[in-house]
Amino acid sequence: MRSGEKPEIARLPLFRDMDDTLRERVFSGSFLQVFPPQLVLFELGQRADFLHVLVDGLVELSVNSGGRDTTMRIVEPVTSFILAAVVNDLPYLMTARTLEPSRVLLVPAALIREVIRQDAALMQATMRELALAYRDLVRALADMKMRQSAERLGNYLLQQESQQTAAGTIHLKGEKRLLASLLGMTPENLSRAFSTLASHGVRVNGGKITIIDRDALCEFSRPDPIPV
Amino acid sequence: MRSGEKPEIARLPLFRDMDDTLRERVFSGSFLQVFPPQLVLFELGQRADFLHVLVDGLVELSVNSGGRDTTMRIVEPVTSFILAAVVNDLPYLMTARTLEPSRVLLVPAALIREVIRQDAALMQATMRELALAYRDLVRALADMKMRQSAERLGNYLLQQESQQTAAGTIHLKGEKRLLASLLGMTPENLSRAFSTLASHGVRVNGGKITIIDRDALCEFSRPDPIPV
DNA sequence: GCAATTTCTTGACCAAGATCAAATCGAACC
């Protein structure tokens, strides 16, 4: 791999605290690969050969089964993904596809498992990362079960706003149909959900969303009481 | 804690491989408590003070927010629960309530975190447990997003059948309304879903379910291609 | 720049599931 992105990857919570020599060993045993958009990186059911780290671009993780399909997560750089499958050496439960031209660091699964066994700090970071990911999914499942579609959209926007830098403004990544699938609705209903939110402080302009009345949106969407 | 259940807890994947002395330290720092049914063990939002191990009885984990409520998991003995909150010292995302008279081992969160740092085998077991729990939730979320209610019920039955000992027979634990909430539907609709499954090889007699035609049920429910 | 293609939006209609109400079933208690 090129050295340019190494520091940024090394700064990830997953790799931050581990032994420098072992980290170097992980990196030198991995390779950075460039992928065009719409390329399938791996499919659900395959044996987990690599821990992936998205360095640049955009990746969708989805589940497809019985002719149906749903987006589980949109991965933005710089983030590792598919850690749970790698840790337990189990088949991927999701399919990964690039949405934009992307650069991905591929860490051989056997290598990362070996180094995890050797390095307590890496193991602890892995454990913490998995615990946080688990909690994200608890929230996502509760969201899907308890809220209706426009509320889910409202909460998604509030959450994105708090993560993105510019206050009050959100830039959607990917197409709207992708967001619809992530939120568990059809593109048609996402469109209608945006119209519903128009009377609750949200303005839409293509992929640029503005929250002009945060209180009204909170009132409507009833965000989680426990902050992330 | 009494010594009777110690071996069974020690045999759990979480505690199985750790150092014996440290395991003894964990157990002697914990206490086994008996709770009546319908008692709230902890509520969402509270600081995670204890790792819980259900030794006997039945516990519901639920999320309640904005006047709505949904069952996230039904915990059967012998199983630990709420590990993710404890590992990262974060507030519980779920509320726990006993459904039957229950005995629960309460392991102080600070103690288990300390021993995890000291014992690589325990840390590895924790990491694995979290990774498996994560994968369960990926399945649950995909299930909720992609399948309709009767299919979810069918898959639940197939899954329960494979876990319980008697082939073809399932004993529901807890009331049907609980199962309805776990599957993300109303009790009324659960009842209708059972009638739907009647024409797909399922017979119901109170809490005793019989799968008289496994193939027909699979055909209807389209279970996950990747086995758990 | 303009045609072609795709995405997004809107409207009409349909299906799944929720709600409300009432009837039935079953277990616990006298």
Place this chain on the structure above:
DNA sequence: GGTTCGATTTGATCTTGGTCAAGAAATTGC
């Protein structure tokens, strides 16, 4: 055994969200 209370089932109706179709807007390709 009969009563009572809650759980479950059934039916009628309503709401939400999905489907289908068409038009508007945006993007791509030439």
